[in-house]
Amino acid sequence: MKKFRYLALEEQLRHKIKSQRFKEGEKIPSVRALCQHNELSKATVLHALQRLEAEGLIYAVPKSGYFVSQTLVQRNLPTKVTTPSTPTQVNVPELFRDIMSRSAAFDILPKEGAPHVTSHQKTLNRMINRAARARPEQKSNYYDEPKGQLPLREAIAELYRQRDTEILPESLCITAGCQHALFLSIMATCKTGDTVAVESPAFYGVLQQIEHLGLEVIEISSDPSTGLDLDELENKTKNWPIKACIVTPNFSTPTGSKMPPSAMQRLISLAQDKDFFIIEDDIYGELNFDNEPCLPIKAFDNCGRVILCGSFSKCLSRELRIGWVSTDRLQDKIVQLKLITQLASPQAAQGGLSEFILSGNFKRHTNQQRQRLKTQRDELLREIEKHWGKNCRFSYPNGGLSCWIELPQHIDTQRSYRQLLTKGIVLTPGPLFSANGLYKNHMRLSFSHPLTEHRRAALHVLFNTLLNQVV
Template sequence: MGRKGEVQVIQTEYRYQQLENWLLQAIAEQRWRLGERLPSIRALCEQQGVSKATVQHALQRLEAQGLVEARPKAGYFVALQPRAARAPRNLARIEAPRPVTVSELFLDIMRRGAAFDLLPDLHAGDLPPGIVALNRAIGRALRRQKGDDHQYYDAPAGEMALREQLALHGARRGWQVQPEQLCVTSGCQHALFLALMACCRKGDVVAVESPGFYGVLQLLEQLELQVIEVPTSSETGLDIDALERVLQRWDIRACVVSPAFATPSGALMPPAARQRLLALAEQFDLAIIEDDIYADTAFVQVPDPLKALDTGERVILCSSFSKALSRDLRLGWIAGGRWHERILHLKLVTQLASSRYLQRGVAEFMADGSFAAHLRRQRSELRSRRDRLIASLHDWPGEIRVSTPQGGLAVWLELPEPADTLGAYPRALEQGLVITPGPLFSVSGQFRNCLRISFAHPWDGRRIEALNRLPELLLPS
């Protein structure tokens, strides 16, 4: 005890601070790696002999520091720090327009069914709950077919019930679209095909992102269109300044862009850049083809589509369910703006009709809330898989740069030169691995030291082991 009149100060550490420091040390020692789930609140109470309030207070303090994150109905996870890895550089060069010749590598990867999997022969077990619910909805739609429905073709624009649900889905993202402004397609690739046919003629020049989606390059080749590649940032997407310089120099008919989580980088275009893009479209009489296929995979907030800002009807929005729901569904949609009637005609020519019962089943799946529930589960799972992938990449030797997407299905990896991912492709095949080399995302042979790696599948033991074998194949010794 101190003398009378003195106040004795005793330095103490509260229980929540003790727990907070213990968790910090455990994370630093990688007891739980980036993206991994911490023990439950109940488990921490039992392990540390503290109250639930103490545990919650400690976790909330760590969350406020950005070190852990709470996910609804899933628990707390070690958070991926935004600057934990350096972003890939914007190294694409601008070259004159040229015809497109798609690499045979693309065909080889697609034949193996391996666009998004290191181990395409490794199949997961149980179906996700959302796919189970989808299959049931489609089955009910098939059983409800009446009379001679099977004798009739679908309407050119697709089932009204599905278009109504798609319009409601768009409204939730800030896009006020009417069902009559939508057309159902056979996937997003078909939608992009219709868009390019509607606004371009043979020999026209089309601007694309670089690195960009190889499926678009394939379409340009088939339609005998020329391409000009515009550099992109792995964080903010298409370089609008570079696009303006390109538009000032060459006569360009259309620009294909993915504002939301573009593949391969997963970039998200900021609002100011979107406004500038639309202004350039007006100034240079440009058609904008928006590939919106990854937007619904957003980990936090689903961004509004570029189409929502389109007052001049210059944006053709293309999307599908293949990335957010099932690749096997083969249902997409397109909003053609000023080219809508032309697109409806081209739909009849290229596809004639879509499956009526399939559309009705998906419409029911959306209407009863099953699609929204599936997206909530999937977004949490994808974010966890992304974090685990990037955590594993941190362990690779050498100076690597990796994107940190807030949505999508893949990261873009820049390796130190003279890494040659294209040359590593056959060596990887010999070990049963299928990689997607950087040159696949360009027509000019760029990005040989880059690689796209997907987190679309669970990181089970075999995939982690396959991932850990890549450095010896890719990195120079």
């Protein structure tokens, strides 16, 4: 994997902005100065600046240069919470199953319903139906090969190639979604009683799997902008031997954080030094709002330490339970575990999906999806900032589906769950994202649905109910 020089400059400037070495409204060094100081071409410097501009960190003034955006620097991000220093067993609250039973993982008002199916999703359905009609006797009487159909694995490998990541189709195994892919990866790397490191706040689906497999978890603090705290991870690996580190580097749920390329490389080096696997959840990798290739950790993996997991459920359709695992060193074990837990993948869905990708429909769909989600993110965060900005902190993700809200210390989001249900509102409380019951005054909000008038009214009821909690 070649190292792109614009990424190094982009990361350097982002760090200076977020650490406020460049103050709000301050002009950053000129293009000429950046070229000379970093020994870069003008095109490379402009590419880095345009990416930071798309992220909203800087803005251009004609004939004057680039300046640091004021609103983003002023915004208070959620604070990092100190995590316990020792591993613990997981006990996922019953609340998780209640939320899932209401189909409300990413919607505070599920009764409002979703927007119409897009034209590209309709095209996908037609392609799946056409694939189902082709050779029906084959599909009815024979299982698919364990790894999954080769055309689909080739199509997925091509999607990663477009993200500057080389993956061989032979290293891919098709799964029943990303949750299944993560489950296979954890089983392949751990046995009962082992310790797994997770970013904190963590994806509650992973915590549920860790609980089921009888593993212990050690939480690693995560910055709402840059993700996993690698200093903390390194310190904890000195005292506790971990078998795997599960991380979502690109727009993780719930914070929407994005790990810089240098941190990805450092994580791989640490995994090699401490002998553990990195299980990468790349489910949001196609949902970056700056329309540039979004590098996974796997792009930097030259020692086989990264097990890459993903699916199409968040970027294309929840109904499409098709995911994948890519690993070099544990491929045979992953395929064996798939045979045990699923046996085979549905052939028609794979056939229709591979045609959908190779015809260019997938890229056209995700381009539209990214723009729609970016607009919905802006609408949601503007509403929060306008009405409750003085009473909460919130993340500002540049991709994915969700943001992380921190409320005053005395508020317990879980306490108001049942009360809000009586009004048809489903909130996702912070403690769901921790094995140690942290984040009681936090919640996840999603911008995966439009902020209709009904959802806007529900958002006001949600915040007012929480902020009016009696101490």
